[in-house]
Amino acid sequence: SQTIHQWPATLVQPVGSPLSLECTVEGTSNPNLYWYRQAAGRGLQLLFYSVGIGQISSEVPQNLSASRPQDRQFILSSKKLLLSDSGFYLCAWSTVPGQGADTQYFGPGTRLTVL
């Protein structure tokens, strides 16, 4: 069965510091991978998605970036955090289109607080 991991689970960082969040998926090959952010009391906002190694699509202009160095590894980064970057960051995976419902399954999330 497939498993998705995220770390760290929680993070408190000062404004202006760098960020690196990691997501890995087990039990599947060539998944689509996604990064979402959920601000307090708000819906999920898609930040990035990737259909393969080195292929990143950005949905929202911001000071965040994403990379996919390996098939089942997805990294979210920032060089300088802003207060507005606080939120619940969720990684998700799905199968490629055409394979059933292509449901997105979420990892446990990282709660980021920028002070």
Added chain:
Amino acid sequence: GQNIDQPTEMTATEGAIVQINCTYQTSGFNGLFWYQQHAGEAPTFLSYNVLDGLEEKGRFSSFLSRSKGYSYLLLKELQMKDSASYLCAVRDGDYKLSFGAGTTVTVRA
């Protein structure tokens, strides 16, 4: 852009039925998903509709009308553990999901 609307909050009694409505206006349609999210946790998949009609999975059912841009999630025999936020999401192409803000359901004894 995408517009997905669902009520902010609903309250119901244990053992009752609650229906959560979702209306959407999207540039395309390739499936509608419902997720459950308990406070502080990640969303978990509940149901998927791509054709009109009702999909039933135990105590939960989901309905879709593509012509009306409308879906609902029906929760029967409510239990205290059903207290959570329920997210409606529409896929308009091959990959991307657009989410509503979620409906917080509170189940009272």
